[in-house]
Amino acid sequence: MRKANGKKIVQVLVTLAVVLVILAGLQRLLMPKYMSGIVEGGMIEEFYEETMDHDVIFIGDCEVYENFSPAVLWQEYGINSYIRGSAEQLMWQSYYLLEETLEYEKPKAVVFNVLAMMFNEPQRETYNRMTLDGMRWSMSKVKSIQASMTEEESFLDYVFPILRYHSRWDKLSADDFKYFFHKDKVTFNGYYMRVDVLPAENVPAGRPLADYQFGDNAYAYLEKMAELCESQGIELILIKAPSLYPAWYEQWDEQMVTFAKNHNLKYYNFLDSLDEIGLDFTQDTYDAGLHLNLSGAEKLSFYFGKKLATDCGIGSRRGEERLEQEWKEKLQAYNAEIERQRAALER
Amino acid sequence: MKKLVVLGMVLCLSMSLMACGGETTDAPQNVVEEESQDIAEDSVKPSEGYALTVDGVTYNIDADMDALQHPEAKSVFEAPSCAGQGTDYIYDFGSFQVETYPLDGKNLIGLVTLKDDMVATTEGVDLSMTKEDILRVYGTGEEDGNKITYKKGDMKLNFILDGDTIVSIEYVSSVIG
Numbered sequence: 146m147r148k149a150n151g152k153k154i155v156q157v158l159v160t161l162a163v164v165l166v167i168l169a170g171l172q173r174l175l176m177p178k179y180m181s182g183i184v185e186g187g188m189i190e191e192f193y194e195e196t197m198d199h200d201v202i203f204i205g206d207c208e209v210y211e212n213f214s215p216a217v218l219w220q221e222y223g224i225n226s227y228i229r230g231s232a233e234q235l236m237w238q239s240y241y242l243l244e245e246t247l248e249y250e251k252p253k254a255v256v257f258n259v260l261a262m263m264f265n266e267p268q269r270e271t272y273n274r275m276t277l278d279g280m281r282w283s284m285s286k287v288k289s290i291q292a293s294m295t296e297e298e299s300f301l302d303y304v305f306p307i308l309r310y311h312s313r314w315d316k317l318s319a320d321d322f323k324y325f326f327h328k329d330k331v332t333f334n335g336y337y338m339r340v341d342v343l344p345a346e347n348v349p350a351g352r353p354l355a356d357y358q359f360g361d362n363a364y365a366y367l368e369k370m371a372e373l374c375e376s377q378g379i380e381l382i383l384i385k386a387p388s389l390y391p392a393w394y395e396q397w398d399e400q401m402v403t404f405a406k407n408h409n410l411k412y413y414n415f416l417d418s419l420d421e422i423g424l425d426f427t428q429d430t431y432d433a434g435l436h437l438n439l440s441g442a443e444k445l446s447f448y449f450g451k452k453l454a455t456d457c458g459i460g461s462r463r464g465e466e467r468l469e470q471e472w473k474e475k476l477q478a479y480n481a482e483i484e485r486q487r488a489a490l491e492r
Numbered sequence: 493m494k495k496l497v498v499l500g501m502v503l504c505l506s507m508s509l510m511a512c513g514g515e516t517t518d519a520p521q522n523v524v525e526e527e528s529q530d531i532a533e534d535s536v537k538p539s540e541g542y543a544l545t546v547d548g549v550t551y552n553i554d555a556d557m558d559a560l561q562h563p564e565a566k567s568v569f570e571a572p573s574c575a576g577q578g579t580d581y582i583y584d585f586g587s588f589q590v591e592t593y594p595l596d597g598k599n600l601i602g603l604v605t606l607k608d609d610m611v612a613t614t615e616g617v618d619l620s621m622t623k624e625d626i627l628r629v630y631g632t633g634e635e636d637g638n639k640i641t642y643k644k645g646d647m648k649l650n651f652i653l654d655g656d657t658i659v660s661i662e663y664v665s666s667v668i669g
Contacts, residue, residue: 185575207574232575275575347567349582349589352605353660355639355652390571432572 172307189279201226205258208386211436215334217446223461228335233272236366241289265360345426345434351392389434541644
């Protein structure tokens with residue numbers, strides 16, 4: 146009798162395990178892979194493959210992952226950096242990504258791009274997913290989901306993505322099978338490379354706003370970011386990337402200057418240093434001034450790297466054997482991608 | 493036999509998960525497109541709210557810009573959104589500006605902004621006028637700091653003020669803000 150019961154329990158457990166494995170497999174198959182076309186959804190999870198600690202972590206939206214090249218920071222200054230960027234990354238997402246990152250390592254400096262201050266509340270699920278789905282499970286992820294969800298979203302859909310993605314079954318492509326077990330890297334230490342050029346012309350001025358004051362919620366997360374960095378002895382550096390659109394208003398800039406001053410932080414608005422950086426928006430952007438291309442990102446990184454080294458005291462790590470070796474491989478991939486994109490453009 | 497029953501149950505469960513897609517929209521990589529299609533069925537028709545008319549051309553909010561016989565813009569700025577979620581266009585006509593948003597493959601008007609007093613709203617208010625003129629023409633609106641808003645249909649007509657002076661007049665779609 147006891148033996149029969151034991152057998153039954155084993156059968157139930159095995160059945161449950163089979164069901165779970167099938168569901169997990171289906172979930173994995175149905176989730177977007179972000180390997181071609183919209184690759185921005187694949188950026189966040191790449192961080193977990195990093196094996197070396199970083200001196201500088203960039204956090205923020207497209208204005209970091211398209212405008213700074215960690216390869217240049219390494220080559221020119223021996224600074225090992227990583228960009229934890231994602232499309233339309235909102236303040237609370239940046240904060241929780243930072244919190245999560247600090248569970249893995251403790252950089253000397255964190256660089257945060259302040260454009261996201263313009264958003265005070267959750268925006269769109271599409272972008273939420275590109276930031277949140279790639280995060281490993283942790284309390285930071287849970288809190289980030291809770292802070293990010295729009296009214297139409299459900300927490301359960303993040304816990305069991307199959308509930309959200311099941312309708313993709315008739316849109317599965319070869320990529321979904323090809324990248325079932327393993328995904329390729331879509332960035333270079335978080336940097337999304339584009340070598341093409343689309344000159345900036347007729348960039349519209351920002352329209353007058355009724356209220357230029359950043360929202361309380363956005364400020365609260367910036368405060369939390371400052372507190373977290375301070376508590377860990379990490380220098381928080383605020384930046385505004387030199388993107389020409391969307392508009393960055395003087396009134397917004399003044400608020401960031403004041404915040405930085407009150408918290409004893411450095412704040413660099415690179416829009417004020419375009420000539421010094423050497424940016425030429427007829428050559429250094431691939432989408433008419435919204436983001437920099439490779440040429441622009443390398444110029445900006447060269448300029449900012451000097452500030453990191455001199456103003457912020459981030460020392461060179463050239464000579465560290467393992468890091469040198471890792472970067473040798475990364476630079477090979479970086480240069481190969483430059484060649485690949487240039488060849489594609491010529492065709 | 494039992495194993496077959498269990499396997500059948502698993503497959504049924506899997507298929508039901510795949511098939512119950514009525515309530516939710518497509519996965520986020522395509523979610524904008526799919527949600528857009530859902531919204532489009534209800535709101536792709538032009539708003540019946542306030543509209544700007546200049547030189548015989550009426551710029552209705554949520555109307556298809558590409559279907560309008562509008563004059564050539566002085567410049568057109570393309571603003572692709574991050575991660576391929578469509579392209580907004582900004583048409584500069586000198587005295588006013590039209591911003592569009594993509595929906596269901598169309599180029600719909602999301603925002604019209606008056607830039608100088610060479611053009612006026614259809615009801616006759618322009619940037620040279622004052623708050624008093626707005627209230628006289630439109631009546632009492634929703635006041636929020638430096639802004640007076642008049643809602644009509646699915647759109648809003650905003651007057652941005654600096655004291656009593658009008659600094660901006662904008663027609664805004666509910667889709668974008």
